[in-house]
Amino acid sequence: MNNQRVWFVTGASKGMGLLLTKLLLQKGYKVAATSRNLPSLRSNVGIESDHFLPLKLDITNSDETKHAIDRTVKYFGGLDVIVNNAGFSYIGSLEELTDEEFRKALDVNLFGTVNVIRASMAQFRKQRSGRIINIASAAGYIAGPNIGSYVASKFAMVGLTEALALEAKHLNVKPTVVLTGSFRTNFLDEGSLNYAKNPIPEYESGNTYKSYAERAGRQPGDPEKLVGELVNLANMENPPVHLILGPDSFQMIMNKRENDLEEFEAFKEVSLSTNLK
Numbered sequence: 356m357n358n359q360r361v362w363f364v365t366g367a368s369k370g371m372g373l374l375l376t377k378l379l380l381q382k383g384y385k386v387a388a389t390s391r392n393l394p395s396l397r398s399n400v401g402i403e404s405d406h407f408l409p410l411k412l413d414i415t416n417s418d419e420t421k422h423a424i425d426r427t428v429k430y431f432g433g434l435d436v437i438v439n440n441a442g443f444s445y446i447g448s449l450e451e452l453t454d455e456e457f458r459k460a461l462d463v464n465l466f467g468t469v470n471v472i473r474a475s476m477a478q479f480r481k482q483r484s485g486r487i488i489n490i491a492s493a494a495g496y497i498a499g500p501n502i503g504s505y506v507a508s509k510f511a512m513v514g515l516t517e518a519l520a521l522e523a524k525h526l527n528v529k530p531t532v533v534l535t536g537s538f539r540t541n542f543l544d545e546g547s548l549n550y551a552k553n554p555i556p557e558y559e560s561g562n563t564y565k566s567y568a569e570r571a572g573r574q575p576g577d578p579e580k581l582v583g584e585l586v587n588l589a590n591m592e593n594p595p596v597h598l599i600l601g602p603d604s605f606q607m608i609m610n611k612r613e614n615d616l617e618e619f620e621a622f623k624e625v626s627l628s629t630n631l632k
Contacts, residue, residue, distance in 0.1 A: 361432075435486060437475050442464045465507075485526075487529070533600055584600055
């Protein structure tokens with residue numbers, strides 16, 4: 356294990372990003388950690404070190420993101436691992452969400468990730484190495500009602516990780532999308548979980564919001580184990596393109612795959628009937 360590696364972690368002022376940043380610094384890694392709230396980031400990390408570079412960053416701004424990556428490379432002399440962790444969720448059906456709400460969800464959860472990857476690839480190409488860890492969730496594989504904007508962003512994150520793995524393989528850049536289950540972070544707290552401004556009673560999305568909010572603090576997953584596995588992932592010689600973390604996520608994804616196969620087989624004749632004769 357090379358604990359002189361340079362990490363770049365987004366969404367680091369709370370939740371999983373904060374835990375990961377603290378663990379990395381404890382292990383002696385060099386960490387550039389980002390947040391839109393720099394004072395909160397500094398205070399919550401609570402560590403002053405030459406190995407810690409706190410950065411104020413709005414990942415939806417591509418120029419700002421490139422500047423943050425360039426500053427990291429200049430400060431530490433390189434870049435080895437990026438973790439795209441920043442994100443949030445709206446509760447609301449597709450009809451309920453305004454154009455502004457839906458686009459904001461994708462701007463942060465998807466296009467922010469793309470901005471960080473694009474900005475990092477120049478350095479990774481130059482050094483012919485790099486690790487990319489994209490934090491998705493089981494919702495990147497399994498849809499749920501009234502979380503369509505979140506699901507759309509996480510399904511897309513799975514696809515872009517798979518595409519990146521193919522196009523960057525010869526550059527020795529190794530991306531992994533992490534499909535997490537329910538871990539006891541503050542992701543279900545107010546601020547990370549938001550309710551649509553214009554609810555429509557027929558969708559009963561208020562019940563969805565309530566059920567998610569009531570699970571806050573009751574999630575079965577251990578976040579300390581989660582971030583520990585992310586460090587292990589970055590040190591794997593041949594990391595997987597997909598990594599499921601959490602027994603709940605694993606079981607839900609396996610069930611979804613079985614259901615999909617049953618549906619595909621049921622309509623197989625239709626699928627195979629469409630070639631020119």
